[in-house]
Amino acid sequence: MNKLFYFKVTFLQISAGLFTGMIVYGLFDIDFSKSEMIMSLIKKSLVTATSTGLILGVLNMFFKIGSFQKRQE
Numbered sequence: 168m169n170k171l172f173y174f175k176v177t178f179l180q181i182s183a184g185l186f187t188g189m190i191v192y193g194l195f196d197i198d199f200s201k202s203e204m205i206m207s208l209i210k211k212s213l214v215t216a217t218s219t220g221l222i223l224g225v226l227n228m229f230f231k232i233g234s235f236q237k238r239q240e
Contacts, residue, residue: 170228177227182220186212 189212197204 170231173231174224174228177232178220178224181223182216185219186216189215 190208193208193212197208199205
């Protein structure tokens with residue numbers, strides 16, 4: 168497995184989970200009559216999820232966390 172594999176796995180899982188979580192959590196706090204608030208929530212969630220996914224993906228490329236391989240006996 169190369170470094171790109173570790174980046175993709177971490178980036179996709181963190182970004183998708185964080186984006187969805189922030190959207191769902193934010194929907195409890197906003198007023199649905201204002202479309203600006205909904206767009207602001209989506210933009211904030213997208214930027215936060217992407218930046219966090221990039222940072223953790225790059226870290227995982229170098230540390231290779233999660234490389235669980237079967238032992239050959």
